[in-house]
Amino acid sequence: MRVLFIAAEMAPFAKTGGLGDVVGSLPAVLRAKGVDARVLIPLHGPIRTAFGDRLERLFSFKFSRRTGTADVHIYATEQDGVPVYFMESWPFFGEGNSVYTDIDWDRERFVFFGQAALAFAGELGQGHHGGAPWMPDVLHAHDWHTALVPFLLHEARYQPGWESVASVLTVHNMAYQGWDAGGYLWMAGVPGRHNPHLVYQNKTDNLLGIGLAYADKLNTVSPRHAIELHYPRFGEGLEGLVWARDGDFAGILNGLDMQRNDPATDRALPFSFDWHTFRAKRIENKRALQHEFGLEQLDDAPIIAIVSRLVEQKGMDFAAEGLRWVLAETSAQLIVLGSGQAEIEQEMRQLEWDFGWKAKVHIGYNVDLAQRIYGGADMLLVPSRYEPCGLTQMLAMRYGALPVVRETGGLADTVVNYDDGAADRGTGFVFLWEEPEAVRHTLRWAIDTYRHRRPAWERMQERAMRTDWSWDRPVQHYIALYEQALHKAGRGDVDLTALARGH
Numbered sequence: 029m030r031v032l033f034i035a036a037e038m039a040p041f042a043k044t045g046g047l048g049d050v051v052g053s054l055p056a057v058l059r060a061k062g063v064d065a066r067v068l069i070p071l072h073g074p075i076r077t078a079f080g081d082r083l084e085r086l087f088s089f090k091f092s093r094r095t096g097t098a099d100v101h102i103y104a105t106e107q108d109g110v111p112v113y114f115m116e117s118w119p120f121f122g123e124g125n126s127v128y129t130d131i132d133w134d135r136e137r138f139v140f141f142g143q144a145a146l147a148f149a150g151e152l153g154q155g156h157h158g159g160a161p162w163m164p165d166v167l168h169a170h171d172w173h174t175a176l177v178p179f180l181l182h183e184a185r186y187q188p189g190w191e192s193v194a195s196v197l198t199v200h201n202m203a204y205q206g207w208d209a210g211g212y213l214w215m216a217g218v219p220g221r222h223n224p225h226l227v228y229q230n231k232t233d234n235l236l237g238i239g240l241a242y243a244d245k246l247n248t249v250s251p252r253h254a255i256e257l258h259y260p261r262f263g264e265g266l267e268g269l270v271w272a273r274d275g276d277f278a279g280i281l282n283g284l285d286m287q288r289n290d291p292a293t294d295r296a297l298p299f300s301f302d303w304h305t306f307r308a309k310r311i312e313n314k315r316a317l318q319h320e321f322g323l324e325q326l327d328d329a330p331i332i333a334i335v336s337r338l339v340e341q342k343g344m345d346f347a348a349e350g351l352r353w354v355l356a357e358t359s360a361q362l363i364v365l366g367s368g369q370a371e372i373e374q375e376m377r378q379l380e381w382d383f384g385w386k387a388k389v390h391i392g393y394n395v396d397l398a399q400r401i402y403g404g405a406d407m408l409l410v411p412s413r414y415e416p417c418g419l420t421q422m423l424a425m426r427y428g429a430l431p432v433v434r435e436t437g438g439l440a441d442t443v444v445n446y447d448d449g450a451a452d453r454g455t456g457f458v459f460l461w462e463e464p465e466a467v468r469h470t471l472r473w474a475i476d477t478y479r480h481r482r483p484a485w486e487r488m489q490e491r492a493m494r495t496d497w498s499w500d501r502p503v504q505h506y507i508a509l510y511e512q513a514l515h516k517a518g519r520g521d522v523d524l525t526a527l528a529r530g531h
């Protein structure tokens with residue numbers, strides 16, 4: 029089976045959040061299972077700067093649409109055995125110094141990307157890249173940026189070669205949709221979207237909505253969030269389409285790259301450890317982290333950490349208020365790494381100004397520093413209002429920091445609440461209310477456990493570190509989803525199991 033991932037981000041080339049991690053790790057796992065997975069992303073300006081020497085110019089083609097003809101240049105490289113293609117086309121992709129720009133330009137750029145991506149797949153299918161023809165069986169789109177692809181495929185199915193190509197759309201974040209894209213779609217010559225659900229719900233100009241209506245199969249990134257998306261509170265106006273596609277909508281938990289994220293081998297950590305040795309060795313990382321942030325090196329002061337986009341989705345506004353209490357009332361230290369909305373950054377900075385000796389705030393994005401925080405902090409606070417999956421809590425657990433999370437989406441699916449009664453269970457601490465008081469009291473409960481029930485704390489750490497967060501199970505669900513999508517696209521007659529094995 030041939031699967032082409034079409035996405036805006038892929039780690040390590042371009043990553044602003046978990047989308048990049050998923051596109052950067054799932055394809056290699058699929059390949060290990062015999063699926064010929066490849067990836068297409070735009071050639072964002074920073075990729076040229078950081079990875080230019082690894083890019084090989086593969087081929088160019090002309091792509092005509094209503095506004096004119098574009099020259100499209102394709103570059104390629106391999107990452108963990110996965111063929112990765114990068115698309116350059118002036119003025120849309122190839123320049124600039126960020127992955128995303130402003131929403132107007134991004135809508136226009138990603139409408140183009142969707143169209144040109146389909147043309148690119150056609151070129152590969154004809155062997156124009158110089159290699160053997162490679163026509164994908166499944167186009168796998170991600171989030172609003174590439175959600176137009178399933179519709180364009182639906183239109184292309186009337187052409188030879190495209191009849192039975194299937195599409196899958198993964199929703200990583202429903203809150204970003206590519207709204208009101210009608211003008212851009214019209215300018216680009218994209219035909220009318222006449223799906224009755226779209227028309228009836230007035231979403232024909234909503235890029236993510238279009239994907240929800242036209243993809244053969246859909247999923248989001250945790251089972252709990254798949255349920256949540258049926259409600260207006262989480263569906264962000266698209267819950268009607270989720271209901272309409274209920275039978276095609278799955279929830280598949282994200283996995284982690286367990287090799288790359290391993291405290292026993294991670295070069296970002298000053299001291300390595302694993303679940304056998306963490307009781308003696310992990311403390312060295314904590315001391316190093318305290319030193320790095322200019323905090324007093326107190327072994328007994330629990331470090332609460334935040335590694336996050338500082339935005340309302342992540343609950344950072346009410347968390348800052350709860351943290352203020354915790355800093356005033358306890359001996360805990362606080363480390364914040366992230367950036368986002370100006371007013372939330374400001375609230376965090378204010379915590380540092382008021383509690384400078386025990387609270388440190390680093391506004392920015394730094395992958396190695398994030399790993400050192402997972403490896404040295406005692407707890408990671410993730411108070412998200414909604415969280416489709418969330419990778420930081422899994423990373424924290426893998427590295428022995430216990431997550432303190434709000435019970436939503438993937439956080440609810442991955443963190444088991446501590447039970448300090450007779451049962452010895454748990455891998456973290458869970459609360460429900462989006463309130464400063466909930467953050468305050470749950471953190472105090474965690475701090476109390478850390479200080480006074482250390483053996484129970486360490487057993488939780490061990491359980492968290494030993495949990496299998498790998499892609500092993502999720503990848504089987506993705507293969508099944510691809511098979512179902514092919515079935516819907518009219519490939520019910522082929523031997524899907526043989527196809528999945530790569531024959």
Ligand code: ADP
Pocket residue numbers: 044045046047049335336337365366367392393394395398417418419420421423
């Ligand atoms: P989201 O995609 O909603 O931002 P996830 O938890 O799925 O949330 O993924 C976040 C990813 O980005 C994780 O790999 C995390 O380590 C990383 N990350 C978030 N903020 C930062 C930061 N300031 N510096 C470095 N890495 C970060």
Ligand code: GLC
Pocket residue numbers: 045046047050200201249282415416417418419438
């Ligand atoms: C989104 C979600 C996050 C998820 C990530 C990868 O950014 O906010 O919860 O883990 O996508 O699927």
